[in-house]
Amino acid sequence: MASPLRFDGRVVLVTGAGGGLGRAYALAFAERGASVVVNDLGGDFMGVGKGSLAADKVVEEIRRKGGRAVANYDSVDAGEKVVKTALDAFGRIDVVINNAGILRDRSFGRISDEDWDIIQRVHLRGSFLVTRAAWDHMKKQKFGRIIMTSSASGIYGNFGQANYCAAKLGLLGLSNCLAVEGEKSNIHCNTIAPTAGSRLTQNILPDDLLEALKPDYVAPLVLWLCHESCEENGSLFEVGAGWIGKSRWERTLGAIVRQRTQPMTPEAVKANWTKICDFDNATKPQRIQDSIDGIIEALNKIDSDGGVSANHTSNVTSTATSGFAGAIGHKLPPFSSSYTELDTIMYALGVGASLKEPKDLKFIYEGSSDFSCLPTFGVILAQKSIMGGGLAEIPGLSVNLAKVLHGEQYLELYKPLPRAGKLKCEAIVADVLDKGSSLIILMDVYSYSGEELICYNQFSIFVVGAGGFGGKRTSDKAKVAVAIPNRPPDAVLTDTTSLSQAALYRLSGDWNPLHIDPDFANLAGFDKPILHGLCTFGFSARHVLQQFADNDVSRFKAIKVRFAKPVYPGQTLQTEMWKEGNRIHFQTKRFSKKQED
Numbered sequence: 392m393a394s395p396l397r398f399d400g401r402v403v404l405v406t407g408a409g410g411g412l413g414r415a416y417a418l419a420f421a422e423r424g425a426s427v428v429v430n431d432l433g434g435d436f437m438g439v440g441k442g443s444l445a446a447d448k449v450v451e452e453i454r455r456k457g458g459r460a461v462a463n464y465d466s467v468d469a470g471e472k473v474v475k476t477a478l479d480a481f482g483r484i485d486v487v488i489n490n491a492g493i494l495r496d497r498s499f500g501r502i503s504d505e506d507w508d509i510i511q512r513v514h515l516r517g518s519f520l521v522t523r524a525a526w527d528h529m530k531k532q533k534f535g536r537i538i539m540t541s542s543a544s545g546i547y548g549n550f551g552q553a554n555y556c557a558a559k560l561g562l563l564g565l566s567n568c569l570a571v572e573g574e575k576s577n578i579h580c581n582t583i584a585p586t587a588g589s590r591l592t593q594n595i596l597p598d599d600l601l602e603a604l605k606p607d608y609v610a611p612l613v614l615w616l617c618h619e620s621c622e623e624n625g626s627l628f629e630v631g632a633g634w635i636g637k638s639r640w641e642r643t644l645g646a647i648v649r650q651r652t653q654p655m656t657p658e659a660v661k662a663n664w665t666k667i668c669d670f671d672n673a674t675k676p677q678r679i680q681d682s683i684d685g686i687i688e689a690l691n692k693i694d695s696d697g698g699v700s701a702n703h704t705s706n707v708t709s710t711a712t713s714g715f716a717g718a719i720g721h722k723l724p725p726f727s728s729s730y731t732e733l734d735t736i737m738y739a740l741g742v743g744a745s746l747k748e749p750k751d752l753k754f755i756y757e758g759s760s761d762f763s764c765l766p767t768f769g770v771i772l773a774q775k776s777i778m779g780g781g782l783a784e785i786p787g788l789s790v791n792l793a794k795v796l797h798g799e800q801y802l803e804l805y806k807p808l809p810r811a812g813k814l815k816c817e818a819i820v821a822d823v824l825d826k827g828s829s830l831i832i833l834m835d836v837y838s839y840s841g842e843e844l845i846c847y848n849q850f851s852i853f854v855v856g857a858g859g860f861g862g863k864r865t866s867d868k869a870k871v872a873v874a875i876p877n878r879p880p881d882a883v884l885t886d887t888t889s890l891s892q893a894a895l896y897r898l899s900g901d902w903n904p905l906h907i908d909p910d911f912a913n914l915a916g917f918d919k920p921i922l923h924g925l926c927t928f929g930f931s932a933r934h935v936l937q938q939f940a941d942n943d944v945s946r947f948k949a950i951k952v953r954f955a956k957p958v959y960p961g962q963t964l965q966t967e968m969w970k971e972g973n974r975i976h977f978q979t980k981r982f983s984k985k986q987e988d
């Protein structure tokens with residue numbers, strides 16, 4: 392049986408813990424070893440009055456059972472004071488459950504200013520103030536778990552609750568943002584939309600349901616989400632009666648209603664309405680980047696149909712382009728490099744080829760009759776050609792190398808890479824794009840063996856913080872990633888990276904200390920050194936080759952990837968693959984602990 396989830400040494404603050412759901416959370420955390428701050432203002436369900444009885448009773452109950460708890464009677468809109476109780480009593484704060492709530496139900500036209508304001512103040516502003524007071528402590532200790540309490544009313548709308556619905560959905564927005572901002576400090580924020588019998592629901596739910604929908608059927612989800620072993624972040628769960636479901640956004644494929652040379656009209660919107668609203672093959676965007684990508688893809692399509700007609704756009708483009716006139720087309724100094732069988736084997740080991748998989752022998756033993764170089768080795772020499780300092784010397788571009796991230800990679804092979812050889816690489820700046828906060832350099836690298844073109848790479852290099860110069864966002868030179876099909880994968884392979892994976896991979900030539908030096912990784916905002924994106928890339932390509940090409944390198948043509956999130960050495964990777972004709976779509980995820988359990 393799985394070991395019990397404990398919270399020994401953790402300090403948990405539950406707001407509105409004097410009754411209902413909050414009380415159930417407080418008792419459950421205390422029972423599993425946490426020190427608990429039981430906050431409750433002690434007023435009625437409409438937010439009138441106050442008192443210490445509610446919080447005191449729960450503290451008493453916890454202590455009677457041998458647990459540790461203190462009371463706090465402040466309103467959540469005195470967030471600093473609430474958190475101070477945790478710091479004074481227990482010296483730290485690890486978990487914040489934003490749960491306090493009241494109701495002021497009225498049909499929309501009858502909502503007074505006061506009804507509106509007090510609901511926003513308790514739910515949205517209260518959660519903001521309590522969480523903000525805890526935030527820096529969590530950041531410093533590089534651990535925090537936060538829960539926001541939304542409601543099905545907020546997600547779907549409910550008659551008579553406009554003030555409450557607005558605040559409750561606002562909490563989801565707040566949570567989504569904290570999940571993004573907190574991630575690198577191991578602060579996770581998730582949202583629940585509970586259903587339980589309490590004084591808030593006693594006038595809404597029938598008596599027998601009130602009894603059946605115990606708060607105890609919600610608390611276990613909250614505990615799991617707040618455990619240190621839970622990797623869930625930025626998610627929304629509906630929960631009640633012992634059932635838990637995860638909710639997410641869905642977006643139709645939509646329709647382009649504008650042509651490059653014509654104005655956009657409401658008639659065109661009307662004509663495309665069915666398609667705009669058709670959820671067949673809908674996508675499930677998860678990050679803001681997914682949303683932006685959809686827009687950029689549309690712009691690409693419109694542009695490739697003949698370009699954008701508006702004068703404004705062409706002005707902006709020419710201004711931006713003129714700033715980089717010297718950059719686009721600039722060639723980095725030519726670069727040649729030899730590699731031996733030792734290099735190809737070291738690379739294969741670096742991307743996880745192993746004796747565990749007998750068919751990998753051809754990549755790691757030069758005496759194999761079919762000894763082969765992994766196709767993705769094609770990025771290695773190309774990368775060396777742009778890492779020699781050339782990036783900092785592109786005319787018209789001032790690139791701060793400390794701000795450079797590898798965003799995407801395209802590799803196309805014209806014939807299998809020789810098992811050893813010498814390649815000459817020519818790198819050229821194909822385009823410069825403006826993605827808002829980042830500038831992107833599209834760097835094309837052609838690699839030749841003698842006169843013969845062996846492979847072509849395109850690196851999308853993000854220079855963080857250098858965007859926003861009014862430049863164009865898309866380029867017909869860009870190799871674009873294709874979305875994964877909207878169906879379960881045809882095949883899934885999992886593979887565990889070793890703790891020394893990055894240490895091994897870097898021997899192939901990427902010496903960035905971010906991947907080996909803990910102090911350097913901390914400075915860059917990571918807990919520990921991260922794996923090279925191109926190492927994960929090698930794992931993924933190996934999986935595809937193994938699954939669909941029987942490791943036959945001659946069947947590899949091209950690969951395009953986008954790097955989404957860091958992987959730490961030792962983590963397990965899971966490659967989901969879909970076959971569509973001769974093309975394999977894939978996405979590689981970190982295999983979460985939850986699944987491993």
Ligand code: NAI
Binds near residue numbers: 408413431
């Ligand atoms: P409850 O009324 O039993 O508990 C809420 C607690 O918050 C009360 O003890 C109250 O004194 C306290 N509180 C109110 N204003 C406060 C303030 N300014 N500062 C500190 N404490 C304050 O209600 P229940 O059902 O346990 O609700 C808990 C949370 O779950 C609320 O945010 C509610 O909106 C939400 N929720 C509950 C649902 C349910 O089915 N029970 C459905 C959807 C959401």
